[in-house]
Amino acid sequence: xxxxADVSRADARQMLADQAEYGKWELARVLLYRGGARRxxxxxxxxxxxxxxxx
Numbered sequence: 001x002x003x004x005a006d007v008s009r010a011d012a013r014q015m016l017a018d019q020a021e022y023g024k025w026e027l028a029r030v031l032l033y034r035g036g037a038r039r040x041x042x043x044x045x046x047x048x049x050x051x052x053x054x055x
Contacts, residue, residue, distance in 0.1 A: 001039070001040045001041075001042065002037060002038070002039050002040075003015070003037065003038040003039075003040060004037055005033075005035050005036030005037045012038065016040065016042075019042060020045075024044065024045045024047075025042040025043065025044060025045060026042065026043060026044075026045045027040065027041075027042060028041040028042060028043040029041040
């Protein structure tokens, strides 16, 4: 995902927070380009599953 340079930090943070909350993604890496654009890598959040036969 590439975030253009004209997007504010607050808007970028909100965009990533929405992805984390609703899409079950988490931030893996951010690369900041010279012009101010940001390239963001997201990864699937690990889901913790409980076994059904545990007491």
